[in-house]
Structures are given as structure tokens and as C-alpha cells.
Amino acid sequence: MDAIIHDEAQCRFEIKVDGYTAYVKYRIVDHALDIISTVVPREIGGRGIAARLVEEAYHYADACGYERKATCSYAVAWLARK
Numbered sequence: 001m002d003a004i005i006h007d008e009a010q011c012r013f014e015i016k017v018d019g020y021t022a023y024v025k026y027r028i029v030d031h032a033l034d035i036i037s038t039v040v041p042r043e044i045g046g047r048g049i050a051a052r053l054v055e056e057a058y059h060y061a062d063a064c065g066y067e068r069k070a071t072c073s074y075a076v077a078w079l080a081r082k
Contacts, residue, residue: 004056013057017044024053024075033061033068035075054078 002016014023022040026033035057040050054075058068070076 004053006056006060013053013060015049015053017047017049020044022049022053024050024057024072026057028066029069031066033057033064033066034071035069036071038072038074050074051078 004013004015006013010025011027012023012025014021020041020043022044023038024035025037025039026035028034035054038050038054040053055078061068068079070079
């Protein structure tokens with residue numbers, strides 16, 4: 001599994017696994033990092049990739065002093081578990 005890359009120009013965190021790209025897309029609104037979508041191709045699902053991406057995005061938010069917000073249903077569930 002490759003390292004997670006933060007593509008600030010595209011507002012997303014992404015990772016390549018077995019030739020597939022998974023990513024979390026976010027936006028910055030009212031001093032909060034809002035995860036708006038989480039995409040993991042079916043071929044690489046079930047490996048905890050979405051959780052790693054969401055966690056990385058929120059670590060970035062914390063480091064920048066942003067609040068954590070979630071529009072994406074996966075990120076909403078992830079935050080509820082924390």
C-alpha cells in the first residue's frame with residue numbers, strides 16, 4: 001500500500017492500492033474541514049482504507065486548527081465512533 005498523499009489543489013487525500021486510487025474529498029468552510037465524499041473502489045474495499053484516509057484528513061484538520069465536520073455519510077459514522 002502506497003503512502004497517503006495530500007493533494008491540496010484538489011482538496012483531497014488519496015492513496016493508490018493495487019493500481020486503484022481511493023480518496024477523501026474535503027472543503028474548508030467556516031474554519032472547519034468538511035469531508036464531503038469518501039471513495040474506495042470495490043476491488044480494494046474492506047481493508048480499512050477509508051478509515052485511514054478519513055483519519056489522515058482529520059489529523060490535518062487538527063494540525064491546522066480546523067474543526068472536524070462531515071457531510072459524507074462514512075465520515076459522519078467515523079466521527080460518531082471517536
